[in-house]
Amino acid sequence: MAANPSKTSKPVFAPVRQDRNFEVVVQRVRDKLMDGELRPGDKLPPEREFAKQLNVSRNVVREALRILENAGLVRTRKGAHGGAFVAPGGTAQMTQVMGDLILLNAISLEDLFEARTLLLEMVLDKVGQLDHPPDLEPLANAVEETRAAVMAGDSARRVAAARDFYHQIAELSGNSALVFTTNAQTDLVQTFLRFRISDMEPEDLINSRVAFLEMLREGKFEDAKVELRQHLDRVHKSLWSKKS
Amino acid sequence: MAANPSKTSKPVFAPVRQDRNFEVVVQRVRDKLMDGELRPGDKLPPEREFAKQLNVSRNVVREALRILENAGLVRTRKGAHGGAFVAPGGTAQMTQVMGDLILLNAISLEDLFEARTLLLEMVLDKVGQLDHPPDLEPLANAVEETRAAVMAGDSARRVAAARDFYHQIAELSGNSALVFTTNAQTDLVQTFLRFRISDMEPEDLINSRVAFLEMLREGKFEDAKVELRQHLDRVHKSLWSKKS
DNA sequence: GGTTCAAGTTAGGTCATACCATTAGCATTC
DNA sequence: GAATGCTAATGGTATGACCTAACTTGAACC
Structure with missing residues (x-):
């Protein structure tokens, strides 16, 4: 294997390097994020200068940036005042990861749908246990927007x-982890449903939304769950x- | 919006190209995955040949591979018979995404912990509603392993x-989406707890595990939830x- | 004949350089 | 002074060379 004169001796020297350079660069950026030295909105050095600082080639820096970008940690802009900027967190990455797991058949659509339903029901359970009544204003607005979209016949707006x-x-739970998870699930479901949107009578849709909202207003959380x-x-x- | 030679004409020509080349390459691979033309275990062409096929530079191919690799869709090996292979799905990516959201302060640790607790409780609710009793064998094995690890004083094994x-x-739910989600949460919590593992008396730990398992065996799901x-x-x- | 080792082959990893494309700001021009 | 064009900054792409790890092969050796 390595310099190994005696038969059974194990390698005395650890490998000089095992991680690939761009992985090291990614980790450096992650470390600065964890230390708080880098915060959303901050700008990384230009690729050429960054490469010089790290003493690697620009290719390595770019491959690292691709990883960071794909992870949603930075976004890049071209041009004069362009560069790589630390991004605020978003739902896109989680949606992509769950979608990829479906692509790889590691998760079935059935399980996705069921998990989504269960999570949303769980949120309602949690809301029902709060001592103060939830603020249903944003939800009411969303229902109104749905109604308006249906009236306008604008399916994109309806989605x-x-x-x-x-x-x-999800926001009613007040828990951002749940919000991100359910948002990702909703995005995925909508992606898979995009091809057969108007399967439901618009009237039924509105009725369901309104009834649900009213039940929440009256504190009938169990009924709302059923609806x-x-x-x-x-x-x-x-x-x-349609499937299969 | 089309051919419009009048004075106020809007752009008649659509942009030549907007996506970056490596994004196109990534999408190509994703498409082949969705079509089922690529399946876990399959091998992509060598970088040089792939670049020729796509008529792009090797850099572009590599940046695309970094993205796919980071997304968990492929893994790369060096050497003869190396290359980029379509990977089976794993928990790592979801863990990383949620961890990054915490790094970016988009999710608080409190919310992560609460969401994890709620999800696990939800699983117990679901299990309690099944008509057939769950198979508790794997769970019992895990408890045994915990006991053995504690006895051996091996904290890595205990983790x-x-x-x-x-x-x-999570497996008791029979829902892979929930399994992936809770696994990712557990991984994260363990990461953040790694520095202060043995805060709990080993005896208390074992007692809790055993009691929990016994409650499940007896069908006392509500008690198990409380425990x-x-x-x-x-x-x-x-x-x-410790925090802050 | 089988084991060992060394060269060859494959394919990813890195570097260096040049050039293209886009954006913002500044200068020029009418 | 507003439309136009130039320039610098910065990401995006293309080449080509070389390094490094891992598998293959075959020859040398026991």
């Missing part, structure tokens, strides 16, 4: 409103007939 | 056993004293 609707439900589950089951089922 | 314990709880929550609260709290 966006639906996304906001479920987002606002939500029935609606989600219908939505999810609409994909089933 | 691994704890990970498996929570993993097996689990109390345990998790203790664990999470142990990080609190």
Whole structure:
């Protein structure tokens, strides 16, 4: 294996280097993020200068930037005042990761749908246990937006409103981890449903939304859960007939 | 918006190109995955040949591979018969994404801990509603492993056993989406707790595990939930004293 | 004949350099 | 003074060379 005169001796010297250079660069940036030395909005050095500082080639810096960019940690802009900037966190990455797991058949669509329903129901449970009544204003706005989108016959707007609707439900939990997770799930479901949107009668949709909201207003969280589950089951089922 | 030679004409020509080349390459691979033309285990062409096929430079191919690799879709090996292979899905990416969201202060540790507790409780709720009793064998094995690790004084082994314990709880749900999510959460919590592992008396740990398991065996899911929550609260709290 | 070792081959990893493309700001021009 | 064009900064792409790790092969040796 290595310099190894005696038969059974193990390598005395650790490998000089095992990580690839761009991985080291990525880790350096992550470290600065963890130390708080880099914060969202901050700018990394230009690629050429960064390469000089780190004593690596520009290629290495760029491959590291691709990783950081794909991880959602930085975003890059071209041109004069361009560069790589530390990004605020978003849902995109989690959506992509879960989507990739579906691509790789590590997660089935059924499980995704079920998990989403369960999480949203869980949020309602949690909201029902709060001592103070939740602020339903954003949710009401989302319902109004849905109604407006339906009236306007604008399906893209309707999808966006639906996304906001479920987002606002998650927000009721006050837990950002749950918000990110459910948002990612909603994005994925909408992606898979994009091809057969208007399977549901617009009237049924609005009725469901309004009824759900009213139940929340009256504190009938169990009823709301049932209404939500029935609606989600219908939505999810609409994909089933088409699939396979 | 089309051919419009009048005075106020808007751009008649669509942009030649907007996506960066490596993004196109990434999308090509993703497409082949979605079509099922590429499956886990398959090998992509060597970088040089791939570049020729796509008529781009090797740099572009490499940056695309970095993205795919970071996304967990491929893994690369050096040497003869090396290359980029389509990877099976794993937990690592989701863990990284959630960790990055914490790095960026988009998610607080408190929310992560709470979400984890809620998800695990939800799993128990779901298990309690099954018509057939769950298979508790893997869970029992994890508890045994924890006991063995504690007896051996091997804290690394103990951490691994704890990970498996929570993993097996999630498995009881039979939902892979929940399994991936909770696994990622567990990995993160363990990362943040790594520095202060033995805050809990080993005996208390074992007792909690055994009691929990016994409650499940007897079908007392509500009691099990309480036991689990109390345990998790203790664990999470142990990080609190140190933090900030 | 089988073991060992060394050269060859493959393919990823790195470097260096040149040039293209885009953006912002400044200068020029009418 | 507003449209136009130049310039510098900075990311994006293309080449080509060389290094390094891992597998293959075959020859030398026991």
